[in-house]
Each structure stands twice: as C-alpha cells, then as structure tokens.
Amino acid sequence: MVWEQKKDELEGRVTELEETVSDREFQVACLQDQLKSLETFKAETLSNIxxxxxxxxxxxxQNEIIDLERRLHSRTMDVEMARIDADTQMRWKEEQLQEGVSRQLKLMATEKELRETVSEKDGELRELRQLLDRARSDGGKKEREVTRLTTELGEANKTSSELEKKLEEAVVSHARHLQEMTAQKDTRIAELSKALEELQSEILGSETVAAPERNPLDFATVSTQTDPPPPPPSPSPQEEAKVGEGAAVLQVSNIPDTSLTVTNGLGGSETEEREEEGELTMESHGLIEEVRIYTHTYTLIH
Known part of the structure; x- marks a missing residue:
C-alpha cells in the first residue's frame, strides 16, 4: 500500500513534472520563437546598420575621393604653373646670358677698336707735338710777320675809308648829274613831240586824216641799264610798207660818250617818196639809257 501510494505520489509528481516540462517546453518554444524573432530583427537591424x-x-x-581629386588637380596646376614659371625664367636667363655674351663680345671689339684708335691718336699726337715744336721755333718769325701784316691792314683800312668817302661823294655827284640830265631829256622830248605834231599838221593839213582819238604819241619804253643796249632789229618788209604808207617815226637814242641823235623819216604819197632826213645832236654822258617814241600809223584818205 505504501508502495502504491508512493508510486501514485511519484506518478503524480511525474505527471506534474511532465506538465511542468511541457510548460517549460512551451515556454522554451515561445522563447525560441522570440529568440528567432529577435535574431531576425537583429539581423535586419545589423543589415540596415x-x-x-x-x-x-x-x-x-566619394567625398574624400572628390577632395583628393580636387587637391590633386590643384597640385597638378601648381606644378604646371611652377614648371611654366621655371621654363620662363630659364629662357629669360638664357636670353640674358646671350645678351651678356653679345655685349661682352661687342665690348671686346670696341675695346680693340679703342686701343687701335688710341694708338693712332698717340701717333698723331706725336706728330702734332713735333709740329708744335717747329711752330714754336718759328714763333719769332711769325710774330714779326703778324706785326707787319697788322700794320699793313691798318693802312689798308685807312685807305679803304678814304676810298669809301670818295666813292660816296662820287655817287652823290653822279646821281645829281643824272637827275639834271633826266630833266634836260624830258624837256627835250617834250619839245621834239611838239615839233613832231606841228610837222604832221603841216604835212597833213591839205588832206583829210582819220586818226584815233587817243594821244598820237605812245612812249613805248624808257630803260636805264649799265650795259650797252643791243642794236635795234632791222625793220621787216611790213614795217617798211607802213612807213611808206604815211607813218611818222621819231627815235631818240642815247649811248654814253657819244652823241644823242634825233632822226625823223616821213613817208609821202603812195609812191613812197620820202623827204630828206634831218638830224639833231647833243652830247650826253652817264649811264646807258634808251628812249623810244612811236607814233600811230595814219591812213591817208584821198
């Protein structure tokens, strides 16, 4: 009985234990499910993290890579600019070096030329010193020569002053003489012009003459010169015909140291008969002068 009771107790306890175990297993299963859920959440969380x-x-x-690329590009540009600057400085230094070498060569050539020039100038200087010594040795003679020339120059200046004074007096006297001669010539020309008008009036008094309204005398040229005047050209056949047709010509010419000749030639009728020429002369001195007086050509109306 005791055994059975114990057995029943044990079975009861076993049953309780089994129930407990079953509960524990259920709890374990729940816990395992929860664990799996937690592991899944953990995995998801870890995956998300x-x-x-x-x-x-x-x-x-990527940001670091971009920053590194930017820094690399900047560094590359800095290196490139530094290289360009270095190349530029190198070329500039090479040019400066070449210019310096060229200047040095030019200076050497110039120095050589200067040395040659100095050598030549030294030779010329020696020659000049020799000439100076010779000139000093001849100094006494030259001083005496200068004194003599100075004396002669003073006398020449004195003579020149006297000659200038005489020349001025002669010029004034000659000018006064020329004025007087000019006045005399003007008076004589007026007298001759009046005589010519009277002579024309006497010759043409019996005939009707068609003449221009202007003054019958034209003073063509009055020239004063220092050289003898050229000889007057010979009249052309046409001019000779005009003289024969009734032209009157009065020519007054003055040549120094000769006489003043007044010649008049008058044409007559159509047969070209001319009267004898008359001459009036007077002495004239001074510069060469020439005065010509021409009259108009008159046509005879029969």
Missing part, C-alpha cells in the same frame, strides 16, 4: 554604414562610408569615401 551595415547598409547605412556602407552608404555613409561610401559617401564619405
């Missing part, structure tokens, strides 16, 4: 970390790391890495 890793993914976010990877994205952030990738973005950060």
């Amino acid at each position: 890793v993914k976010e970390s990877k994205d952030e790391a990738l973005l950060k890495l």
Whole structure:
C-alpha cells in the first residue's frame, strides 16, 4: 500500500513534472520563437546598420575621393604653373646670358677698336707735338710777320675809308648829274613831240586824216641799264610798207660818250617818196639809257 501510494505520489509528481516540462517546453518554444524573432530583427537591424554604414562610408569615401581629386588637380596646376614659371625664367636667363655674351663680345671689339684708335691718336699726337715744336721755333718769325701784316691792314683800312668817302661823294655827284640830265631829256622830248605834231599838221593839213582819238604819241619804253643796249632789229618788209604808207617815226637814242641823235623819216604819197632826213645832236654822258617814241600809223584818205 505504501508502495502504491508512493508510486501514485511519484506518478503524480511525474505527471506534474511532465506538465511542468511541457510548460517549460512551451515556454522554451515561445522563447525560441522570440529568440528567432529577435535574431531576425537583429539581423535586419545589423543589415540596415551595415547598409547605412556602407552608404555613409561610401559617401564619405566619394567625398574624400572628390577632395583628393580636387587637391590633386590643384597640385597638378601648381606644378604646371611652377614648371611654366621655371621654363620662363630659364629662357629669360638664357636670353640674358646671350645678351651678356653679345655685349661682352661687342665690348671686346670696341675695346680693340679703342686701343687701335688710341694708338693712332698717340701717333698723331706725336706728330702734332713735333709740329708744335717747329711752330714754336718759328714763333719769332711769325710774330714779326703778324706785326707787319697788322700794320699793313691798318693802312689798308685807312685807305679803304678814304676810298669809301670818295666813292660816296662820287655817287652823290653822279646821281645829281643824272637827275639834271633826266630833266634836260624830258624837256627835250617834250619839245621834239611838239615839233613832231606841228610837222604832221603841216604835212597833213591839205588832206583829210582819220586818226584815233587817243594821244598820237605812245612812249613805248624808257630803260636805264649799265650795259650797252643791243642794236635795234632791222625793220621787216611790213614795217617798211607802213612807213611808206604815211607813218611818222621819231627815235631818240642815247649811248654814253657819244652823241644823242634825233632822226625823223616821213613817208609821202603812195609812191613812197620820202623827204630828206634831218638830224639833231647833243652830247650826253652817264649811264646807258634808251628812249623810244612811236607814233600811230595814219591812213591817208584821198
């Protein structure tokens, strides 16, 4: 009985234990489910964390890469600019060096030329010193010569002053004489013109003459010169015909140291009969002068 009771107790306890175990197993299963859920959540969470970390790391890495590329580009540009500056400075230094070498060569050539010039000038200087010594040795003679020439120059200046004074007096006297002669010539020309008019009136008094209204005397030229005047040209056949047709010509010419000749030639009728020429002369002195007086050509109306 005791055994059975114990057995029943044990079975009861076993049953309780089994129930407890079953409960524990259910709890374990629940816990396992919860664990699985937690593991899944953990995995998802870890995955999300890793993914976010990877994205952030990738973005950060990309930013770093971009920054590095920017810095690399900047550094490359700095290096390129430094290289260009170095090349420029190198070329400038080479040009400066070439210019310096060229200047040095020119200076050397100039120095050589200057040395040659100095050598030549030294030779010329020696010659000039020799000439100076000779000139000093002849100094006494030259001084005496200068004194003599100075004395002669003073006498010549004195003589020149006297000659200038005499020349001025002669010029004044000659000018006064020319004025007097000019006045006499003007008076004589007026007298001759009046005589010519009277002579024409006497010759043409019995005939009707068609004459121009202007003054019958034209004073063509009055010239004063220092050289003898050229001889008058010979009259052309046409001019000779005009004289024969009734022209009157009065010519007054004056040549120095000769006589003043007044010649008049008058044409008569159509047969060209001329009267004898008359001459009036008077002495004239001074500069060469020439005065010509021409009259108009008159046509005879029969």
